[in-house]
Amino acid sequence: MPATPRQHELVSHLREQLRAVAPARPIAIEAERGCLPTAIPAGACVEFLADRSSGALTLALLAAREARARGGGALVLIDRAGLFYPPGIAWAITPDTILLHPQTARDELWAWREALACPGVSAVVGELARVAPKASRSLQLAAEASGAVGLILRPTTVRGHPSWAHTQFLVTASPGRLRRVKVEVTHSIDQRTGAQVFVEWDDAAEQLPTPRVVPVAA
Amino acid sequence: MRPNNYPPRELCLWLPNWPLQRLRWEQPELRRQKLVLYEHARGGRRIVVADDYPSGLPIAEVTHGRLLAHDPLADAAALGRIAELCAEFAPSVGIDTPDGFQPDTLRLGITGLGTLYGSEERLLAQLAAALRRRRLHVRLAIADSWGAAWALAHFADHSVISPPGPGPLAALPIEALRLGAECEVLRELGIFRVGQLLALPRESLAERFGAQLLLRINQALGLAPEPIHSHRPAGEISFTIQWEYAVTQRSALEPVFAELLTQVERALIHKQQGALELACELCGEPTSISFIVSVFRPTTSAKHLAELVRLQLERQPGPAAVSGVRVTALRMAPLPVWQPLLFDDERPAEGVHVRQLINRLSNRLGRLAVVRALPVAGAHPELVYRYEPLTGAAARKTISRWKTLPRPTRLAREPILLRITALAAGLPRQVQWQGLHTIAHAWGPERIQTGWWRGRDIQRDYYRVATTAGERWWIFRRLTDGQWFLHGWFD
Structure with missing residues (x-):
């Protein structure tokens, strides 16, 4: 059921109050350097809603690289499907990158929580197609406790589902010779939704993507 | 003459096809059978080593031979036993741990030992005879550097004793220098033999092919030191608690493990060693079960090990009734040493957190599910990388590099x-x-x-x-x- 204007107003008002009392967290991923429309604070879970092969994994890894460069700490990749191809993401892999292959959905969620709660981890990247609101909240709390950033890849079919993620981005690929991806904020705890950027890179020319961010007026 | 005045001499002992040889050594009934050792890899089981098939082949394509799971830990333990045997012949014996490969080679420091045996030929003959008696097939080489001895043992046609100088190396292929991805580039340039490589001006090699190539050449020529890490049998650490009556409640096992692990901790500290792998056994009725607890870096902490045991216990089906518990330290390594700091908070706590995370993940998800990705030289897209478990093995450096080619994510x-x-x-x-x-x-x-x-x-x-x-x-x-x-x- 769509929310009424009065409900929208109430939610905005509550958000304002929440912002006033919540302690300010340091920035973990700067917007421009992380190729995102908004900055991401430390201890936040971020969801990338994307269809297959839309460039969301590359964006998440670019953001993780930025989080690692700013705060230090290990990068954890969670790949239950076993499809991540190390030669293709070698630019994001460092000697202390930990790759996890959980076998079950239960183990996968447990691994997400453990990795996000570890103070020595800068970012956790992986897919999580199904996550219950309670589990989503536990991930956000784990990240808040440690300051790590969770970069969660999810299908676009979950758009509109309840989520405790700090920010949710919709990633859509544009056709063309050059890789061009639109990143739009569809949900955010303390930002206005609708902000968007276009990110371009040439995934044909070299292994390390050198993206160019093209801001778009919201 | 003092030993220091002897020219350095190294002996390399290579056990070809060690995983197959080790199985036949331990289980003589397998000697007449064709064997296929496999591991679980992405997309199914793949051959690690086999008598009649190449490595990497899917098990589905195997038509004959006995299928057995590859057990790298058992291979390493058996190699340790052979190292102990070789300690009769040389004061310092080390296990060569090449980057990215399972160890199958022993290193003996034999500087000055030739005169004690009469000659190096006699030493070589006595060692070869001792191993032959145990039905071990080995290739031996003696040279004045470890790099040269390794090259000759692995690439010469027979066991050799090399005179000083680079002469015997010249005819060997460039792989004898323990190179990784550099070999492919060198072959493309028409350089196939070590002699061709040694003829090139040394100054430009590092610039064109990276510092690793120059280091390997210098190590083979004895110009760069390569210290030997002696293998020392640590002695078994094993503790058991048994009851007169069997226990049926799982919750009763946790304090028992805590007590056993405290005893293990004391023994490890006494030996100045940390545990890398523990075998935990639940002696039960009607059957017993055992599981392995492995850690990323050697540790003595009973508290941390107890947490890892608890994670494993949660997942073990286990016997209905347990009448005894045994904990054995399977693998140990020297504890890392760091310089004392003035303030405790200067310690790198971040690394400690990550190590503890890796240990927890490995013990809940399984050792093979917590890995790092390493490049492998080659072109076959499915075989240009491999996963290395982060626990249960000493940390190693890698020498291969990722290729900078556009590849899918x-x-x-x-x-x-x-x-x-x-x-x-x-x-x-x-x-x-x-x-x-x-x-x-x-x-x-x-x-x-x-x-x-x-x-x-x-x-x-x-x-x-x-x-x-x-x-x-x-x-x-x-x-x-x-x-x-x-x-x-x-x-």
């Missing part, structure tokens, strides 16, 4: 056959796979061919393509029959 478990509904200029225009897709742009081809010695031989022309919907795929045409496959996605 995700790879299909197996290539997916595509149905082409329209072609344009020899390339797919319309493709049927989970719906109809129109290819808008294509880049390529990149031909990838490999030989049978790397597993299945492949002949493929790869293309990167972009669909009108904005998807980016990695597809290939199989040259043998012209069929098209989807192999990966640029996500």
